[in-house]
Amino acid sequence: MIELDHVSKSYGARDSVSDLSFTVDKGAFCAVVGPSGSGKSTTLRMINRLIEPGAGRIRINGEDIGSLPREALRRRIGYAIQSVGLFPHWSIADNIATVPRLLKWPEERVQQRIDELLSLLQLNPATRDKFPHQLSGGQQQRIGVARALAADPEVLLMDEPFGALDPITREALRRELSRIHQSTGKTILFVTHDIDEALQLADVIAVLRDGKLVQYGTPMQLLLQPANDFVRDFMGGETLGLKLLALRQVAERVKPEPVPGEPIAPETSLAEALSQMVLRRTSRLPVRSAGGGAGGSIGLSDLVA
């Protein structure tokens, strides 16, 4: 659990973050979104004290982070950034082992952990002995995430980790992060300016503007009850309806009326179903049943219901 309690930070006369309070529950995936200069990276970097907060308290699992030595705190928090920052003179294995070695894990356990993480991030075991410059951008970012997860931290902080990657690699890594989040149950704080990324990954989203919290809620709350025009515009403005469709699954709207054709899966998003309707020039699509029995269908009018 991460608690921000009236946290402020100013540079000169300008407030970078002002009076920020929100709580991320244990195991939640929280996206911090906002335009450039809204203070989202500053917020993230105060949590591992790369930046010291000017005022207020930050607690992790109830413990005030100001009461811990900085290095000890950071070794308990995973950190991944857009520019990755792998150590170029260390092998991939040594890069991943950074924090476990700082924590003086026995070498046997370190080696075992490196293997675990390579397989968790679906990397070839031969990557172990390579050096960062020998890897592609996507592979480097996977190593960056593996390094952040290495010492099994309670909290994972990520600052636009996939921002520099091509769309296909980015999508693959988002899916993997989602899977890792589900399997490890880590509390994740994820900074992004890409609202689609936030909607796809997060359980809860904090919208920042000019260092202030504008709205904090689930993706559904933000889409259905945006606090103001800024949030509405940031969430997509005119295309807000489509984002809403992207969050819901066909299974919620399926009708027991079978129609012929290639069925779509029940976990398909409503946005994808709409896309299929357009592509197939039909207003009703067959849906495969979840249990294996008789399927149903979904119609255009079901999307808006």
Add this chain to the structure above:
Amino acid sequence: MRRLRDPLLWLLPLLLFLLLGMPVLRPLFAAAFPGTTPPIYGDDSFLALFLSHAGYVALSSLAAAVIGIGLGIVATREWGAEFRPLLEALATIGQTFPPVAVLALAVPAFGYGPAPTMIALTLYGILPILKNALAGIGSVSPAVREAGEAMGLTPFQRLRDIELPLAAPTILAGIRISVIINIGTAAIGSTVGAVTLGNPIIGGLVNGKVAYVLQGALVVGVFAIVTDLFFERLGRRLRRFAARD
């Protein structure tokens, strides 16, 4: 076969031959310079001159490396950042100052003998090392720095395990420049009372004995080239471990 093309393989034996076997060349020099007696410089053995010369260079370069790298580290710390522009300017401007002038200026300050040579060599040697230490440590990417900090490395661990290894090839290049310049400058130290391979050169020039000038210059030249090749090889080895991202 490729190993045979390594110039170090025949230049190192050549240096050893010049240091120990110069008397073998006596007939050659006697024939070329009939007026010079003895045909080979004989006030000191070339080995003794070399050891003294190399000693000056080694000691002054070591001191210069310690001071230069030390200052480079200080100026790249958060608390020492104020000194950085000053040191950078000093290192750059200082290097345009000819080493001979430094030596000349050291004499009125420290008198004749080994002292002015040692001091001039050390002071001048600091500059390229400092400049490269600042450049090398400064070129560690901000992402790598931030990652090191965020992983929980202490400031000392970041310096020892990240910054210095990444800056090592650049720092070594600075040491190489410094040592090569000092090998040349130390020879001129003979004019102010230091015992170096410059003795036969200066003595030969003063007394019109070209043979001595040639002998001294040959040894100093081969010494410089061998040293440079040695540094080149060391640099290649370092870069292999510190491939940049």
